[in-house]
Amino acid sequence: MKTYKTYADLPGAPIADVPSQEESTAGWRTTRPVLDPKNCTKCYLCWKYCPDTAISVNDEGWPVIRYEHCKGCGICATECPKECIVMEKEV
Amino acid sequence: MPRFSIPEQELVYSGHVACPGCGGGLAIRYMLKALGPRTIVSIPACCWAITSGPFPRTALKVPTLDTAFETTGASISGLRAALDALGMKDITVVGYAGDGGTADIGIQALSGMIERNTDAIYFMYDNEAYMNTGIQRSSATPFGAWTTTTPADMDGTWKTEPKKSMMAIVVAHKIPYAATVSIGFPEDFVRKVERAKSIKGSRFIHAFCPCPPGWKYSPENTIKLAKLGVNTNVFPLYEVENGVYKITMKPSKPRPVKEYLGTQGRFKHLTDEMIAQIQERTDKTWNNLLALEGFSKEHPYCGL
Ligand SMILES: Cc1ncc(C[n+]2csc(CCOP(=O)(O)OP(=O)(O)O)c2C)c(N)n1
Ligand code: SF4
Ligand SMILES: [Mg+2]
Numbered sequence: 001m002k003t004y005k006t007y008a009d010l011p012g013a014p015i016a017d018v019p020s021q022e023e024s025t026a027g028w029r030t031t032r033p034v035l036d037p038k039n040c041t042k043c044y045l046c047w048k049y050c051p052d053t054a055i056s057v058n059d060e061g062w063p064v065i066r067y068e069h070c071k072g073c074g075i076c077a078t079e080c081p082k083e084c085i086v087m088e089k090e091v
Numbered sequence: 092m093p094r095f096s097i098p099e100q101e102l103v104y105s106g107h108v109a110c111p112g113c114g115g116g117l118a119i120r121y122m123l124k125a126l127g128p129r130t131i132v133s134i135p136a137c138c139w140a141i142t143s144g145p146f147p148r149t150a151l152k153v154p155t156l157d158t159a160f161e162t163t164g165a166s167i168s169g170l171r172a173a174l175d176a177l178g179m180k181d182i183t184v185v186g187y188a189g190d191g192g193t194a195d196i197g198i199q200a201l202s203g204m205i206e207r208n209t210d211a212i213y214f215m216y217d218n219e220a221y222m223n224t225g226i227q228r229s230s231a232t233p234f235g236a237w238t239t240t241t242p243a244d245m246d247g248t249w250k251t252e253p254k255k256s257m258m259a260i261v262v263a264h265k266i267p268y269a270a271t272v273s274i275g276f277p278e279d280f281v282r283k284v285e286r287a288k289s290i291k292g293s294r295f296i297h298a299f300c301p302c303p304p305g306w307k308y309s310p311e312n313t314i315k316l317a318k319l320g321v322n323t324n325v326f327p328l329y330e331v332e333n334g335v336y337k338i339t340m341k342p343s344k345p346r347p348v349k350e351y352l353g354t355q356g357r358f359k360h361l362t363d364e365m366i367a368q369i370q371e372r373t374d375k376t377w378n379n380l381l382a383l384e385g386f387s388k389e390h391p392y393c394g395l
Contacts, residue, residue, distance in 0.1 A: 007173070020106035020143060020150040028111060044095055048277055049314050051116035053105045069105035073112035073303075074311030087311075 021069065025052065029072030031087040037062050039082040046076035046085060097281045098124040107150035109142040112310025114300030114317060116142070117274040118216045119151075119187060122296075125284035126212075128153060130183045131174075133167050135197060136160040137189035138223040139216070163188040164200030167211040183288055184211040190231035191221040194255045205264040205293040212287050212294045215257060218302035226305045230255040233325075234372065235365055237307075237357040249360065253372065257297055262331050263395050267292040270330035270339075273299040275317030279339055283330055290332075299326045307356025316354060323351040324377040329384070334391025336384040348373050 004010060035046075046063050047055045054069040055076060065076070077085040102123035109116040115138055123130065133156040134140045140157055143150040158166040163186035170184045188197055193215040201213055220238050221227040228238040233254045236243075243249040261269050268290045272280040280298070287294040301317050303310040320326040321340060325348055328340040348370045352358040361369075387393050 014146065016143065016147045016149040016155075018147045018149065019104045019152075020108075020148045021104040023106040023108075023144060023148065025106055025108070042094075047095075048097060049117065051109065051111075051113050051120070051313070052107070053101050053103055053120060066105070071111040073313070074309075075112055075313055078311040079314055 024068050025071050026068055029067075029070060029090050031072045031074065032067070032090050033065055033070065033072065033074065033077050033085045034088050035063065035065055035076075035085045037084060040084050041082060043081065045079045045081065049075050049079050051075065097121065097277050098127075100124060100127070102128060102130075102152045104150045104152065106144065106148075107142045108144050109138065110302075110304055110310070112303045112313045113138070113142070114274050114302055114313050115139055115189075115216045115218060117277075117313075118214075118272075118280075118298045118300050121274065121277050121280045122185070122187070122214055122284055122298075123151070123153065125281045126183050126185060126288055129181055130185060131156065131170055133158050133163055133170060133184070133186045135163045135166075135186075135188050135192045136223070137192050137216075138218070139187060139189070141223060160192055161196040162200055163192060163197050164202070164204035164209075164213060166200075167213065168204050168207065168209045171209055171211050186211065186213045188213070188215055189222070190215060190217040190219060191227075191229040193217075194231045194257050195229050198260075201261075202264065205261055205266050205295070208267070208292045210291055210293070212284075212296065213261075214284075214296045214298065216298045216300045218300045218305055219254070220302075220305050222302050222305045231257070235352075235358060235361055235369060237360065238305075243360045257295075258329075258331070261295040262334070262392065264293075265334065265392055265395070266295055266331075268330070268332050269295040269297070271297045271299070271326065271328050273317045273321050273326060273328060274301075275299075275314050275319075275321060276328065276340070279328060283339075286330070286332075305357070307359075308354055312354065316351070319346065319351045319354070322346050323348045324373050325351055327377060327380055329380065331387075334387060334393070334395075336380070336387045338380060338384050345377075
């Protein structure tokens with residue numbers, strides 16, 4: 001019978017190590033947020049409130065929506081105080 | 092360089108499969124921003140055990156243990172003991188569990204963990220029902236709510252019991268630090284988790300996490316609801332450090348609970364009479380909290 005002397009003797013466990021970002025969730029969208037930075041004050045509320053981490057900030061400090069992972073929940077458009085983001089129907 | 096009011100580092104990948112507008116998704120994102128990369132997370136059965144995606148995918152950039160529904164408190168105790176045995180002292184151990192996994196099935200393991208004052212953080216993300224299995228009531232579901240097991244199709248078939256107070260229960264263990272947070276207030280959220288991280292012993296965070304399909308509202312309103320819950324005093328923000336209560340947000344003019352209840356389909360059957368009753372209960376709980384804040388300054392852990 002096998003005896004276990006240290007934790008190193010224990011059988012291995014399956015490890016999930018493929019980052020979920022390799023999966024696109026773009027197909028979930030029925031509406032798409034479209035950002036016009038004209039009135040943007042760089043408050044980053046859209047970045048802060050995105051549950052999908054799908055808004056980044058580029059080198060010039062503008063928020064950028066990454067459509068590969070945006071699910072179209074509409075939180076960014078609702079929370080932007082300057083109404084820079086509008087939701088448009090996906091076609 | 093852009094300036095952010097919460098840490099910039101992302102420890103949650105995109106591409107997870109939580110519903111659009113998931114409050115729990117923001118909670119884990121903010122929690123890990125505050126705790127940083129030297130963290131191990133234990134997740135029991137709940138939405139966030141699933142939302143990382145099918146094996147072999149993971150949505151977290153930190154090591155994660157997927158564990159059984161009732162074992163969050165026990166598993167983080169074991170992780171802590173193992174890290175201590177290996178001499179790895181600088182790693183934060185955190186359990187990320189739902190309200191069902193915390194207030195119902197996991198309460199024994201949680202109680203044991205806090206009673207031993209295990210050096211770990213227990214984080215309860217509260218969407219007020221068993222969402223992953225299809226919106227069944229939990230003891231953290233609020234009074235009056237519709238769920239699939241409290242169908243509200245006849246008088247008295249809604250949830251007739253009040254929401255269990257997990258904060259009162261953990262404070263009764265004389266826990267060093269416990270706090271409530273809402274995803275609607277990320278700066279307050281991150282500050283409290285950072286505070287928790289800096290303290291030794293058991294720590295508990297109770298996070299208010301609106302859930303669009305479970306609460307029956309449109310996903311763009313997640314943040315609005317997360318704020319309204321606080322601004323109506325339905326979910327007060329406070330912390331308890333060494334038995335001393337401190338309310339961290341006092342709405343100068345609390346909104347009527349009707350505003351909060353009216354935005355969610357799970358409360359649409361409520362009569363004016365029931366709404367008045369909920370208002371009364373909310374006011375009472377708030378006044379109790381104010382009293383606790385005053386009294387506990389001189390009498391930490393008062394009444395316990
Ligand atoms: C012992 C056991 N009983 C039942 C289940 C089925 N189950 C998995 S997740 C879940 C609901 C979890 O609810 P909660 O903890 O509130 O997390 P949420 O899904 O709402 O995020 C249930 C009942 C299980 N996995 N294990
Ligand atoms: S059911 Fe609710 S808590 Fe679960 S993933 Fe969806 S929004 Fe999040
Ligand atoms: Mg739940």
